[in-house]
Amino acid sequence: MSKAGQRVLSTLRQMIISGEMAAGERVAEIPTAERLGVSRTPVRIAFRALEQEGLLTKLERRGYRVREVTPEEVGGAVEVRGVLEGLAARQAAERGLSPEQRKGLLESLALGDTLFEKGHVTEEDLETYHDLNRRFHALIIEASGNPAISSALSRNEHLPFASVSSLTVDRNNLEREYRRFNFAHMQHHAVFDAIDHRQGARAEGIMREHAQATLRYAEIFAGKKEQAAEIHVIQAEATDAQSL
Structure with missing residues (x-):
């Protein structure tokens, strides 16, 4: 597209x-x-x-x-994606990355660093992030060496917001979107570190948590927009504190 x-x-x-x-x-x-x-x-x-x-x-x-979409429907689909991608991260850590896979993941991380290091994002930046995010996730699934994971994810992607590609951008609040996507990018760094150091359980846990971040959509459908925004502010502040 x-x-x-x-x-x-x-x-x-x-x-x-x-x-x-x-x-x-x-x-x-x-x-x-x-x-x-x-x-x-x-x-x-x-x-x-x-x-x-x-x-x-x-x-x-x-x-x-x-279609009418319920918070339960969104939450269930995202939970399944988290389990599948967590399994992929664990198996990738256990198998070890090929030189090509490691290079691809590092390139995605470096591109993300460039996008976020200036402290703000544009719509074009987030379009670039969409592409690198898809590639990062795809490389982890490939590195798992388990084709059943890819097959199961393909079926799950027909549910609302279950796909890693189902990103939305609030163009009226790019400051908040910067915090949200920068936090997700920091999670990419963490899961790569775990996979690269062959820490399967840690990689699985981070990847499942990474998927759970999408559950803010369930809160939005439930009419809790302000609560969701506050959660992301807290997450961003926690990330900033950890980087000090």
């Missing part, structure tokens, strides 16, 4: 999360494209992706309807 297409997809996810596109609302390509000021093509692609993610339901006639 192109950068422009990824931006449209992320925007529509955020609109669903925030309630701007309400559960049960019928959506169609042309009015949505006009609303976002883009052509129909990226909207069409985004609608198909959101259907695969379980956020939209295709209607028998033209168009889609926004």
Whole structure:
């Protein structure tokens, strides 16, 4: 998917999360494209992706309807992803990284460091992070040497927010998004360190915790936006304290 297409997809996810596109609302390509000021093509692609993610339901006639998503549904899907990715991290640590896998993970970490070291992020930075995040997770799954994990994750990704690609960005609060994604990047460093030092149990625990960070979406669906924001402020402050 192109950068422009990824931006449209992320925007529509955020609109669903925030309630701007309400559960049960019928959506169609042309009015949505006009609303976002883009052509129909990226909207069409985004609608198909959101259907695969379980956020939209295709209607028998033209168009889609926004699905109602419960906190329990989100939480369960993310919990499963955490278990699977935690297993992948543990097995990767036990097997050991190949030189190519180690190099790829280090390159992702270095790119993330460059994005976050300036103390703020732009929308373009977060689009870059989306790509490096996908590659980082994919390399860990590859390093596990267990194809059943990849197969199970593929099935789980059809549930809302279960995919590592299902990132949303609040473009109206990039300061908070910087804290959120920088914290996730620090977790990437921690899990790489555990895998690289062949510490399987530690790697598994960090990776499961990393997935759990996504559960803030369940809080948003439950109407706890302020609580979620406070949690991420606390997490960011804890990360800053640890770096001192």
